[in-house]
Amino acid sequence: MLKDRVLTAIALLVGLLAAVFLLPASVWLVLCAVLCGAAAWEWGALARFERGLRVSTAVAFAAASAFLGWSAGLGSGELGGAAAVVPLYVFSALFWIFVVPMWLRGKWALSNPMLASLVGFVVLVPTALAMMQLRTMGPGVLLGTMAVVWVADIAAYFSGRAFGRHKLAPAISPGKTWEGAAGGVLAVLAFGFGVLAMRGAEFEGGAPVIAGVLLAWTAVSIVGDLFESLLKRQAGLKDSGNILPGHGGILDRIDSLTSTLPLVALGAVWLAR
Incomplete structure (x- = not known):
């Protein structure tokens, strides 16, 4: 299992x-749309x-993300239409x-196909568009945005294994701990400040604002992870799929990205105004 996981990750x-x-850019747009469709297929299993x-x-979500991305100009490599x-x-x-914090607290279920389709659209299509943008x-x-989430996930896993004592959400994901979450936050802070230092970048508001943004970024990524874990538990599934040996499905790999990429893309559009 570990060998498969490592080889698949590579x-x-x-x-x-x-x-x-x-x-x-045009081919990247199509690839993102296809991935959105594949993730929507797995979403259908959760629902x-x-x-x-x-x-x-799956077809509708792929087509919607491709159409919206192309309409926004993201297939031509231009940023001019991203505000659309x-x-x-x-x-x-x-x-x-x-919504999701209340969802997790109430352990709501995807109770009907209409609700499940609407929620799936909000989860998956903005993620595909953010990947394009x-x-x-x-x-x-894009890689730096993803790297923050990966650093948080990896650090949380190893910190939780080494120091985990207090469960974060035992009824949803018994393996996650507060110690793991704290390790993820510390790793993201070190990573974020390290990257900014190497690039000589400055940010309005200084270190406190940067730290706050990175803390919120990590928290939202954890929320995304917990949300998919809840849906899998309710559906009686260990993984969202089996397309990735040792990793499960596509949703298992992008759960934290679905909650973070659109927010980063929104911030990027706002800062570019």
Whole structure:
């Protein structure tokens, strides 16, 4: 299992780097749309859709993300039309910051196909659009955004194993601990300040504002992870899929990204005004 996990992780990283640095914007847009469709197929399993509805959801989400991305100019490598997708980013931000914490507290279920489809759209389509937009701003912007989440996940895992004593959300994800979360926060702070120091970058408000942003970033990534864990538990599934040996499905790999990428893309559009 560990060998499969490591080999898959290496293959995914190599494939991601090749795609981010080598693909033209139009092909990257199509790839993001396809990934959105594949994630929507797995979302259908979490929502317990019948096969026909799973297929139509996957096709609809892929088509929607491709159409919206192209309409916003993200298929041409231009940033001029990125503001056109801001309303979706705003809906995503409101969902993750206000709705999901209540969802986790109440352990709500995807009770009907209409609700499940709407929630899936808010979770997945803005994520695909954010991947298109952030890559248009530069490969390093997208990879750096993802790297923050990866650092948080890896540090939380090892900190939790080494020091974990107090459960973070035992009814949702028994393996997560407050000590692991704290380790993730510390690692992200070290990573973020380290990158800024190497680049000689300055940020309005100084270190306290940067620390606050990184702390919020990590917290939102944990919320995204817990949200998918709750849905998997309710659906009676260990993983969202089995397409990635040792890692499960696509949703298992992007759960924390669905909650963070749209918020970063929204912030990028706002700062660029």
